[in-house]
Amino acid sequence: MARYLIGMTGASGAAYGVDLVKRCPGEKYLVLSDWARQVMHSETGLKPSDLEPFVKRVFADSDLAAPFASGSNRYDALVIVPCSVSTLAKIAVGIADTLITRAAQVALKERMRMVLCVRETPLSSIALENALKLSREGVVIMPISPPWYHDPKSLTELLSGFTNKVLALLGEESGPGWREAELE
Numbered sequence: 001m002a003r004y005l006i007g008m009t010g011a012s013g014a015a016y017g018v019d020l021v022k023r024c025p026g027e028k029y030l031v032l033s034d035w036a037r038q039v040m041h042s043e044t045g046l047k048p049s050d051l052e053p054f055v056k057r058v059f060a061d062s063d064l065a066a067p068f069a070s071g072s073n074r075y076d077a078l079v080i081v082p083c084s085v086s087t088l089a090k091i092a093v094g095i096a097d098t099l100i101t102r103a104a105q106v107a108l109k110e111r112m113r114m115v116l117c118v119r120e121t122p123l124s125s126i127a128l129e130n131a132l133k134l135s136r137e138g139v140v141i142m143p144i145s146p147p148w149y150h151d152p153k154s155l156t157e158l159l160s161g162f163t164n165k166v167l168a169l170l171g172e173e174s175g176p177g178w179r180e181a182e183l184e
């Protein structure tokens with residue numbers, strides 16, 4: 001079974017993080033930054049405890065002694081969704097003052113998979129340079145940009161179109177691809 005560490009930060013779009021937490025299979029651990037907690041509550045009405053049933057454990061972002069602060073506890077991927085440009089910047093310059101940013105530094109040094117679902121628009125040159133720097137390190141920069149080609153009929157379907165793309169990247173079961181039936 002795959003093991004995933006999911007980080008949620010204080011960018012808008014908490015619902016994307018919630019959808020991944022609910023739908024991603026495997027052994028999941030969750031960390032929410034302080035601002036993720038506030039934004040998630042204002043955008044979805046949810047509290048971190050509402051997500052506990054979907055994960056093995058929730059860690060505090062202030063807990064720099066948590067298992068994933070060390071490279072000795074490996075996982076298949078760290079996915080930060082939504083990822084603020086502040087967290088993007090910290091990761092790009094090597095700041096590790098929270099569990100999410102420390103785990104990201106560990107993922108970089110240990111060459112573990114990392115996916116950053118950045119949410120900001122427009123993007124400054126600074127954010128673009130940070131994203132490029134990390135992309136060159138092998139990090140997947142995955143702006144929250146939901147596809148429309150699956151003809152979503154509801155917000156839930158719109159959300160799940162993006163989550164499906166994250167799941168596909170992780171190698172997990174996701175929705176059908178574009179005109180996939182024609183491959184048969």
Ligand SMILES: Cc1cc2nc3c(=O)[nH]c(=O)nc-3n(C[C@H](O)[C@H](O)[C@H](O)COP(=O)(O)O)c2cc1C
Nearest residue numbers: 009010011012033035036039084085086087119120
């Ligand atoms: C309602 C709300 C929406 C926000 N949306 C975004 C956003 O879309 N992108 C972003 O980078 N920051 C956004 N922010 C700002 C971040 O929350 C802020 O920069 C914070 O310091 C990020 O810290 P964190 O990355 O540790 O969660 C938003 C803040 C609030 C209160």
